[in-house]
Amino acid sequence: MQYNWLFNGNISANSDTTNKFILWGSTTNLTSNTTGTQWSTLFDVSQFGNKFQNFSSFYKADSSIWRLINTTTANTPWTLAAGILQIAADGALGSTAGTLTLDGGTLQLISNATLSATRAVNITDAGSIFDT
DSSP: OTOOOOSSSSEESSSOOOOEEEEEEOGGOOOEEOOEEEEEEEGGGGBBBBEEEEEEEEEEEESSSEESSSOOSSOEEEEOOOEEESSSSSGGGOTTTTOEOOOOOEEOOOOOOOOOOOOOOOOTTTTTEEEE
16 A cells, blocks of 8 residues: 555455555655644555455555554554554554564554553564554
8 A cells, every 4th residue: 555545446355365465655755734743644444344355464564654543353463564653542453363563663652552461562673663
């Protein structure tokens, strides 16, 4: 998924274990509010399961900044390979059955967000950052 995307209809991957949903895009696509603070590119995770179907893994790639908004109960095991992924609620990462893997990227908790004590977290790269 890249900045400024638009889809009409549903996005359905084949039902197997190799279908990756990937967030990426240039940080030059950030917009600013009236105070000049940069905001990330937003993705509404409540679309998983209805608009976006049958993905087996979820990746944050490149140096871009993405913010997951809303929540989902879908099993969305995220791997953060690069850049920053922001969340304001644990439910943005999906069901706690989905493992969160920090593989060089940054998870940034915003708006006093916390992670569920039952969510498995794997840190596979020493350069990973957990930003609270």
